Structures are given as C-alpha cells and as structure tokens.
Amino acid sequence: MMPALPSAPPQLVLRDIHMPPSPSWWPPAPGWWLLAALLLVLLGLGVFLGLRRRRRRRACQRVLAEVSALDACHADDEALARGLHQLLRRSARRYDATAVQKRGDAWRQTLARVKVKASTVDVLMLLEQRMYQPMGTFDRATALAATREWLSAAWRRQPRKQEAPEHA
Numbered sequence: 001m002m003p004a005l006p007s008a009p010p011q012l013v014l015r016d017i018h019m020p021p022s023p024s025w026w027p028p029a030p031g032w033w034l035l036a037a038l039l040l041v042l043l044g045l046g047v048f049l050g051l052r053r054r055r056r057r058r059a060c061q062r063v064l065a066e067v068s069a070l071d072a073c074h075a076d077d078e079a080l081a082r083g084l085h086q087l088l089r090r091s092a093r094r095y096d097a098t099a100v101q102k103r104g105d106a107w108r109q110t111l112a113r114v115k116v117k118a119s120t121v122d123v124l125m126l127l128e129q130r131m132y133q134p135m136g137t138f139d140r141a142t143a144l145a146a147t148r149e150w151l152s153a154a155w156r157r158q159p160r161k162q163e164a165p166e167h168a
Contacts (some may be wrong), residue, residue, distance in 0.1 A: 081143065127147075
C-alpha cells in the first residue's frame with residue numbers, strides 16, 4: 001500500500017492555466033503595412049503606365065487615320081504627296097524641334113532617327129521631290145505604306161526631343 005500524500009497548505013494549491021487572448025487582426029503587423037503600401041505603389045504604377053500606353057496608342061491611331069483620310073480625299077498625286085509630307089514634318093517635331101525647317105540630308109537624318117528600314121526613308125524622301133515635280137513617277141501605295149510604317153514607329157514610344165539651337 002502506498003503512503004498517503006501529505007495535503008498541501010491552501011496557499012500552495014495551483015490554479016488552472018489561463019492562456020492570453022488571441023491577438024487581434026487589427027491593426028496588422030508592420031510587414032503587412034509594407035506589403036499593402038508596395039501593392040498600392042505597384043497598382044498606381046500599372047494604372048499610370050496603362051493610361052500612358054493607351055494615350056499613345058490613340059494618338060498613333062489618330063495619325064494613321066489622318067493618312068487614310070489624306071488618301072481618300074486626294075485623287076491628285078501631288079496633293080497627296082504634299083499632305084503626307086506635311087504630316088511627316090509635324091510628327092517629326094517630336095524628335096527634332098527644327099524638323100519643319102530641314103531640307104535634304106538634314107531631313108533624311110531626322111527621318112532616320114526613327115528605327116525603320118532605309119528603303120522606307122528613301123521612299124519618304126521622294127515625297128518632297130514629288131511635290132515640286134508633278135510629272136514624276138509616284139507610287140501611291142508604296143508612299144502610303146512607307147508613311148504608315150514611319151508614323152507607326154515614330155509614335156510607338158516617346159522620343160527624347162532634340163532642343164532647338166538658340167539664336168544669337
């Protein structure tokens with residue numbers, strides 16, 4: 001037989017263990033705040049880039065629609081060449097502020113700043129000659145295709161604009 005355990009004095013009797021309450025879900029830990037801030041920044045950046053891309057795509061579509069409108073309204077090759085040339089010069093101002101004043105080799109260099117084939121630039125250079133030589137040969141389809149190709153490439157991304165030289 002086992003001896004009986006001595007009874008403990010009343011002040012030494014242990015009570016049941018009470019666990020602390022579970023942590024509240026609010027406010028979240030600092031790591032969650034950082035993650036939320038990062039997600040908000042990424043969301044804002046995505047919206048900004050998406051809107052910028054959309055605006056650029058719409059501008060490109062408007063310019064290409066203008067090429068189609070020029071083709072539709074000008075039956076005369078000389079008038080079409082003049083309209084396409086003016087549209088190219090207006091669009092080239094995105095790359096060079098003095099593009100509207102350039103002629104010859106300087107104009108070719110401005111056109112060449114856009115990444116297109118050399119044959120496209122050659123066709124675009126013929127537009128200027130066609131405006132002043134009404135009896136020359138002119139292939140409308142080739143000129144329209146070259147203009148569309150150059151404008152699409154030019155409006156695809158925002159260029160760094162070349163500053164106009166200061167006059168003394």
